[in-house]
Amino acid sequence: MNLACKEIRRNILRASRASGHGHIPTTFSVIEMLCAVYETMKFDPARPDWPERDLFVLSKGHAALGFYSVLxxxxxxxxxxxxxxxxxxxxxxxxxxxxxxxxxxxxxxxLGHGVAVAVGMALALRIQNSPRRVFTLIGDGESNEGMVWEAVMVAANLRLANLAILYDNNGSQRRSLPIPNPTERFKAFGCDTLEVDGHDLAALKAALTKPAATVKVVVGNAIKGCGCPTLAANMFEWHRKSPNPEQFEQFMKELEAA
Amino acid sequence: MRKQFKDTVVELADRDERIVVVLGDISHFLFIPFQEKHPTRCYNMGICENALVSIAAGLCSQGFHPFVHTIAPFITERSLEQIKLDLCYNRFGANIVSTGASFDYAWDGATHHCYTDMAILRLLPRMEVLQPGSKTELDTLIRSQYNSGNPTYFRLSDFGHPHDVPVKFGKGNILKNSGAKVTVMTAGPILGNVMEACADLPVNLVYFSTIKPIDKEIIERFRHTQILVVHDAFGLLEAIHEVPDLRVSCLGLPDQFCVWYGTVHDIRKMISLDPGSIRNWLQKKLAATENHC
Structure with a gap:
């Protein structure tokens, strides 16, 4: 595992342990995707409102702790x-x-709002003839929401080539409403769709930088809880849980070995 | 009012490059000249109201003043959460312009009736809720509020009233103040019926084109009188009650779907909001007030 991604995961465990709040597995699913975005987009942490920055929207907002750790x-x-x-x-x-x-x-x-707002951002930048890009990360569970597909239809119809949608394909909805073939679905909706290993930073960056003629979708095949086998094997149980001291030590050891 | 909406926005867009029109497959032909003139600033995006509101939020985030326009129940009741979160909570000030107020689409049945929109939207922090009663009022209010920085709801009707009321955002209008013991308060297009109903009755008459923020000052001026609210939607009565301890009665909507067709006038008559029924109700209230005194 990439050392930076490992340290970001450690920080997530520390924050979850300290706060009593969870959502660890879903954040462990998206760390490489988030890092790939930040290693692709233009930004300046000293000037978060820098007018020439690219934009990122975390549509699956419950992965906030992962997002914060990456920020x-x-x-x-x-x-x-x-x-x-x-x-x-x-x-x-x-x-x-x-x-x-x-x-x-x-x-x-x-769920479902962020991707639609990102479509509006991308349209705004295109109206302005701006070279800036918009990135958004959606979940497969989130994609049970109808508005995700409304937004994707509009983006494809407008051929918003300045928009990249990352799809966290971690199987989180396999117990309720799974989406078994997301790549085919996004292609059918008219998106320029690529499927990669959601934990392969280099592959994700290559997918995000590849030129596209219309809205790009990168389906990242991911493991909910990636880095800690216990979390990955029990993702539903750990969806919102915070580890106790023993569990925290166990997860840190598992992460070290990853 | 739709044509006035188009005329006002076209004129404003000529001098404000930040105006973008987003249509939910309504008023398509009306906006073709706008689209031809400003091809990058007019989009008929399709029948997907929830996405339209959120996309408008994205446009706002980059400095634009979008107008999202489609049929009232679908852009308000269906898309409430998008308005609440992506506009109000995120502080993006898009304009929502609906058509088909209350029973304007009477013939289409209850799926197309819309009377809760203002009552719901006025509960959202930062939301501005406007019910223009005529084309002139619409023109004034759009020019005043389209770039206010807050989300603004413009509720268009195809059946405006014929009166000339010099409206101003956030202000009510005293149309008649005879020092009467009873004050009728109303809003929007139903003013036509109300004016006809109370023409020679001993009442004061106050009119609102802004439901939120409601003009509390003007309400306070009449707090010593019996207030009779006449409205063909929810929202005005609730807004008036922001001023506490008033004596208020309301002639409004029944707690049932209006399952008839016909025209807005047919529905209004059926639910006692035609001029004759309003007058009868007012006369009964006036008699009761006299007896009480």
Whole structure:
């Protein structure tokens, strides 16, 4: 495992342990995808509102702790602040708030919204003839929501080549409404669709930088809880849980071995 | 009012490059000249109201002033969460312009009736809720509020009232103040019926084109009188009650779907909001007030 991605995961475990809040498996699913975005997009952590920055929207807002850990890794704030996750006066809620957290472009949490707002952002940039790009990360569970597909239809119809959608294909909905063939579905909707290993940073970066004639979708095949076999094997049980001291030590050891 | 909406927006868009029109497959032909003039700023995006509102939020995030336009129940009741979160919570000030107010689409049945929109939207923080009663009022309110920074709801009707009321955002209008003990309060297109109903009755008459923020000051001026609210939607009565301890009665909507067709006038008559029925109700209230005194 990439060392930076491993340290980001450690910070997630520390914050979850300290705060009592969870969503660890879903964040472990998307770390490489988030890092691939931040190693592709233009940004300046010292100037989060830099007018020439690219935009990223975390549509699956419940992966906020992973997002915060990545933002801290890329210098938007100090990693120590992650320990305040979910606390009453913290900036770092269990879903991201654009008015509080530097680097957050949209307050999300209700599933399906972020990708549609990202479509609007991409359209805005195209109207402005801007070279800036928009990236968004959606979940496969989130994609049970009808608005995801409304947004994808509009983006494909407008041929928004400045928009890249990452799809976290971690099988989280296999117990309710699975989406078994996302690559074929996005292709059928008219998207320029690539399927890669969702934990292969180089492959993700290559997919994100590959030119596209229309909206791009990168289906990242991922493991919910990647890095900790116990989490991966029990992703439903650990969806919102925070580890106790023994579990924390166990997960840190598992992560070390990853 | 739809044509006025188009005319006003076309004129504003000529001098404000930040205006973008997003249509939910309604008023398509009306906006063809706009689309030809500003091809990058007019989109008929399709029948997907939820996405339209969120896309408008994305446009706002990059400095645009979008107008999202489609049929009232679908862009308000269906898309409430998108308005609440992506516009209000995220502080993106898009304009939502509906058509088909209350029973304008009477013939289409209850799926196309819309009377809860203002009552619901006025509950959302930062939301501005406007019910223009005529083309002139619409023109004034669009020019005043399209770039206010807050999400703004413009509720268009095809059946505006014929009166000339000089409206201003956030302000009510005193149309008649005879020092009467009873004050009729109303809003939007139903003013036509209300004016006809109370023409020679001893009442004061206050009119609102802004439901939120409601003009509390003007309500306070009449708090010593019996207030009779006449409205063909929910929202005005609730807004008036922001001023506490008033004596209020309301002639509004029944707690049932209006399952008839015909025209807006047919429905209004059926639910006692035609001029004659309003007058009868007002006369009974006036008599009761006199007896009480």
């Amino acid at each position: 801290a890794h890329y210098g938007f704030f100090k990693p120590e602040e992650l320990l305040t996750y979910g606390a009453f006066q913290s900036r770092l809620g269990c879903h991201p708030d654009r008015l509080k957290v530097p680097g957050v472009e949209l307050s999300t949490g209700s």
